[in-house]
Amino acid sequence: MRVTETSLFVAAAASVVGSALAYARSVLRPYVPPGEQPPSAKTHSVWRIIEQNFSLVAFLCTIAGLVLAKVEGDRWPLTTPAEVVFASAGSALLWHTTRRQDRQPRWAPLLFYVLLTGLFLWALTHWPAAKNTDGVEVWQQAWTFASHLALAVSCGAFIQAGSVAMASVLTTRDRERSSPQPESNVALWGLAALTTSLLITALGGLYTQGIHWSWASSEPWQLLLWLFYVAVWCGSILLEWRGWRLWIWTALGSILTMLMLGTMVV
Numbered sequence: 678m679r680v681t682e683t684s685l686f687v688a689a690a691a692s693v694v695g696s697a698l699a700y701a702r703s704v705l706r707p708y709v710p711p712g713e714q715p716p717s718a719k720t721h722s723v724w725r726i727i728e729q730n731f732s733l734v735a736f737l738c739t740i741a742g743l744v745l746a747k748v749e750g751d752r753w754p755l756t757t758p759a760e761v762v763f764a765s766a767g768s769a770l771l772w773h774t775t776r777r778q779d780r781q782p783r784w785a786p787l788l789f790y791v792l793l794t795g796l797f798l799w800a801l802t803h804w805p806a807a808k809n810t811d812g813v814e815v816w817q818q819a820w821t822f823a824s825h826l827a828l829a830v831s832c833g834a835f836i837q838a839g840s841v842a843m844a845s846v847l848t849t850r851d852r853e854r855s856s857p858q859p860e861s862n863v864a865l866w867g868l869a870a871l872t873t874s875l876l877i878t879a880l881g882g883l884y885t886q887g888i889h890w891s892w893a894s895s896e897p898w899q900l901l902l903w904l905f906y907v908a909v910w911c912g913s914i915l916l917e918w919r920g921w922r923l924w925i926w927t928a929l930g931s932i933l934t935m936l937m938l939g940t941m942v943v
Contacts, residue, residue, distance in 0.1 A: 685742035690797035692735035697790035739767035768833025782844035789840035820881025827874035834867030839931020
């Protein structure tokens with residue numbers, strides 16, 4: 678049986694669903710009849726390991742699908758909008774694995790998996806999205822790849838931070854919590870990556886077309902997203918936003934990120 682990029686992306690989406698189910702099973706407390714012992718901590722750890730393995734499989738399937746699409750398309754990767762969406766999902770999984778905190782809200786990972794499942798399904802409905810690269814210079818494809826790679830890294834960071842912020846808004850009663858909030862640091866790294874993407878887009882346009890900005894369908898969304906997170910960053914640094922105010926704005930940023938990715942493949 679021949680493995681295709683579509684089957685790999687479907688496997689990645691199924692693995693994300695598996696991660697969500699495993700995490701839900703680890704945090705939900707099943708009914709224990711009187712006289713029986715409740716599940717041990719070891720059972721809880723087993724489900725967490727299963728969840729992490731599903732997440733790893735989803736990430737690897739996403740990367741493998743993007744590589745296979747590049748090989749079969751005989752072009753640079755991440756040159757189509759659907760590939761950028763898949764890469765953003767893979768980036769979000771990587772951010773989720775590396776920046777996951779024990780002190781985060783209980784339902785943050787589950788909310789993250791729900792957002793990620795929707796992202797995978799939306800991209801799959803618009804796949805395959807073949808792009809004709811005939812007549813497109815190799816260096817132009819290279820600039821596009823570099824810009825879209827930085828964009829995917831930033832979108833993954835915004836989705837991860839936004840899921841934690843949403844869960845914090847829904848579950849935390851302390852509206853003015855001033856303790857360190859890791860999701861704001863992730864969003865800051867995402868802003869740096871988005872800034873890099875915009876700079877590469879401008880330089881690539883100047884080098885290949887002689888213009889800095891072409892106002893393509895996705896570029897205004899990227900600029901709007903950049904302005905939004907610059908405002909959030911200024912609010913957190915200059916106005917000392919903490920607690921619910923920062924969470925709400927970070928959560929809105931993740932929604933704006935999902936809208937931008939959704940419009941890219943329409």
